[in-house]
Structure formats: C-alpha cells, structure tokens
Amino acid sequence: MLGIVFTSFIDMLEEKVSPDFADDVIMEAELENDGAYTAVGYYPFEQMERLVGVLVEKTGKSANELLYDFGYYLFGKLGAVHGDVLANTTDILQMLEHLDSDIHVQVKKLYPDADLPRFKVLSRTDTTMRLQYYSERELYPLAEGLMDAAAEYYNCQLERETHQLDIPHTYEFSISIV
Ligand code: HEM
Missing domain, CATH: 3.90.1520.10 (H-NOX domain)
Known part of the structure; x- marks a missing residue:
C-alpha cells in the first residue's frame, strides 16, 4: 500500500485526536518500521490492518466505521x-x-x-x-x-x-x- 495512505492515516490521528494519540497507536501496532512512512514509499497492507486494529481497541468503533471516516479524510x-x-x-x-x-x-x-x-x-x-x-x-x-x-x-x-x-x-x- 502506498505511503501516502499511511501518512494520511497518521495525519488524521494527529489532527482529529492528538500527536500523542497517534504515537500511542503506532507503538501499540508494533510495526517493523516504527511507523516511519514516506508518502512515496510502499508498505505492507498488513500494517494498515494492524493500525486499524489498534484503533478499534482504543475507540470501540468498528473497523468499517473507522475505514469510512478515514476514506472521508483521505479524499x-x-x-x-x-x-x-x-x-x-x-x-x-x-x-x-x-x-x-x-x-x-x-x-x-x-x-x-x-x-x-x-x-x-x-x-x-x-x-x-x-x-x-x-x-x-x-x-x-x-x-x-x-x-x-x-x-x-x-x-x-x-x-x-x-x-x-x-x-x-x-x-x-x-x-x-x-
Ligand atoms: C483525488 C482523487 C483520487 C486519487 C488521487 C486517488 C488515488 C489513490 C491512491 C494513491 C491509492 C492508494 C493505492 C495503493 O495503496 O497502492 C488509492 C486507493 C484507493 N482508491 Fe483512490 N483516489 C482518488 C479518488 C478515489 C475515489 C473517489 C474513490 C471512491 C470510490 C477511490 C477509491 C479507492 C479505494 C477504495 C482505494 C483502496 C485500495 C483498494 O480498494 O484496494 N479513490 N487511490
């Protein structure tokens, strides 16, 4: 999955909640690259699934709701x-x-x-x-x-x-x- 999707996802967490919250989500997702994304790089889709999974736990929202919100933001x-x-x-x-x-x-x-x-x-x-x-x-x-x-x-x-x-x-x- 393209890096801009990941950088946008993290931007959304920073903007809608806080930079600390975004850091917590990244840490809890235990990503190999520690969440260091560049917009033009490519990263396994599985990392997005992990990030969304952590967000489900933290917010109580469903993955579908979170993906909808993210789609809205991503546009x-x-x-x-x-x-x-x-x-x-x-x-x-x-x-x-x-x-x-x-x-x-x-x-x-x-x-x-x-x-x-x-x-x-x-x-x-x-x-x-x-x-x-x-x-x-x-x-x-x-x-x-x-x-x-x-x-x-x-x-x-x-x-x-x-x-x-x-x-x-x-x-x-x-x-x-x-
Ligand atoms: C400004 C207009 C748009 C641009 C520049 C754009 C660009 C992109 C890019 C760069 C990706 C990531 C590809 C990857 O991960 O390798 C993507 C994925 C995607 N795009 Fe678009 N997109 C646009 C509009 C839309 C719209 C309006 C829809 C709604 C139907 C859409 C549906 C999707 C979906 C669902 C994905 C996720 C990949 C998947 O479903 O497997 N895009 N798009």
Missing part, C-alpha cells in the same frame, strides 16, 4: 496533493465514471506499484449510478468515505447502498444524487 489529502487529476471533472458521477479509466490511471503513472481497486459502471443516468467495486482488500467502507467526501467537494449529497455480490471480493454501490 481531502489526495485532492490536496493531486488536485490536478480532478481538473477535468465537473460533477461527482462524472468523476466516479472516470475513476477507473482516468483518475486511477493517472495515479498508476505517478506510482507504478500502486495497488488500485477496479471499478466498473453497471448503469448510469443523470442522477444515479450503479458502480461495481473489486479489490482483494475489500475496502468498501473506505470507498464509501471517499465517495461522500468527493460529493461534498462537488457540493452535492449522495444516497448510497452497498451490496456484496456473489463474485469474490466484489461489491456494488447504488448511488443517487439527492
């Missing part, structure tokens, strides 16, 4: 660092339509080893979309947070439902703009 970080990849987008559904074929493609050019999920548009109207998400990491709550934060970025709000499909590691988001 701001990614948008700040890579605002240019959003330059050609005008609204949330158009952005999601081009996530797989454009935005994450640009990301892959910048970070060739990025391990990106796959998205497929199943249907689309002016105000609705059915979007299929595939990732062995099954980070659908992270995607939900990213989508809701993206909606805010485009000054709109979404109604969403998430369903797991019979295909392994695959989920469907039914999205409508309200």
Whole structure:
C-alpha cells in the first residue's frame, strides 16, 4: 500500500485526536518500521490492518466505521496533493465514471506499484449510478468515505447502498444524487 495512505492515516490521528494519540497507536501496532512512512514509499497492507486494529481497541468503533471516516479524510489529502487529476471533472458521477479509466490511471503513472481497486459502471443516468467495486482488500467502507467526501467537494449529497455480490471480493454501490 502506498505511503501516502499511511501518512494520511497518521495525519488524521494527529489532527482529529492528538500527536500523542497517534504515537500511542503506532507503538501499540508494533510495526517493523516504527511507523516511519514516506508518502512515496510502499508498505505492507498488513500494517494498515494492524493500525486499524489498534484503533478499534482504543475507540470501540468498528473497523468499517473507522475505514469510512478515514476514506472521508483521505479524499481531502489526495485532492490536496493531486488536485490536478480532478481538473477535468465537473460533477461527482462524472468523476466516479472516470475513476477507473482516468483518475486511477493517472495515479498508476505517478506510482507504478500502486495497488488500485477496479471499478466498473453497471448503469448510469443523470442522477444515479450503479458502480461495481473489486479489490482483494475489500475496502468498501473506505470507498464509501471517499465517495461522500468527493460529493461534498462537488457540493452535492449522495444516497448510497452497498451490496456484496456473489463474485469474490466484489461489491456494488447504488448511488443517487439527492
Ligand atoms: C483525488 C482523487 C483520487 C486519487 C488521487 C486517488 C488515488 C489513490 C491512491 C494513491 C491509492 C492508494 C493505492 C495503493 O495503496 O497502492 C488509492 C486507493 C484507493 N482508491 Fe483512490 N483516489 C482518488 C479518488 C478515489 C475515489 C473517489 C474513490 C471512491 C470510490 C477511490 C477509491 C479507492 C479505494 C477504495 C482505494 C483502496 C485500495 C483498494 O480498494 O484496494 N479513490 N487511490
């Protein structure tokens, strides 16, 4: 997993709680690198699972809730660092339509080893979309947070439902703009 995801996660803990809290989480996660991340490095996904696991214990929130909150926060970080990849987008559904074929493609050019999920548009109207998400990491709550934060970025709000499909590691988001 790309370092910017880890550095953003730690930034979130520092900002939303405190730098001491972030240090405690890192220490309790007993990471080989002691939580020394650079934005352009790559680190095992297992380290993110450990960090989230510690946070579950400390906060009493579920991993899914925490991943959602982190997704919401992460969009701001990614948008700040890579605002240019959003330059050609005008609204949330158009952005999601081009996530797989454009935005994450640009990301892959910048970070060739990025391990990106796959998205497929199943249907689309002016105000609705059915979007299929595939990732062995099954980070659908992270995607939900990213989508809701993206909606805010485009000054709109979404109604969403998430369903797991019979295909392994695959989920469907039914999205409508309200
Ligand atoms: C500013 C726009 C965006 C940028 C620059 C961006 C970039 C990235 C990057 C760098 C990663 C990490 C890859 C790795 O760990 O190797 C990532 C992962 C991910 N992105 Fe995006 N992303 C953007 C928007 C979105 C949006 C709106 C969604 C929501 C559907 C999304 C869904 C995901 C998910 C779920 C992952 C986690 C990897 C996984 O599921 O296996 N991204 N993205």
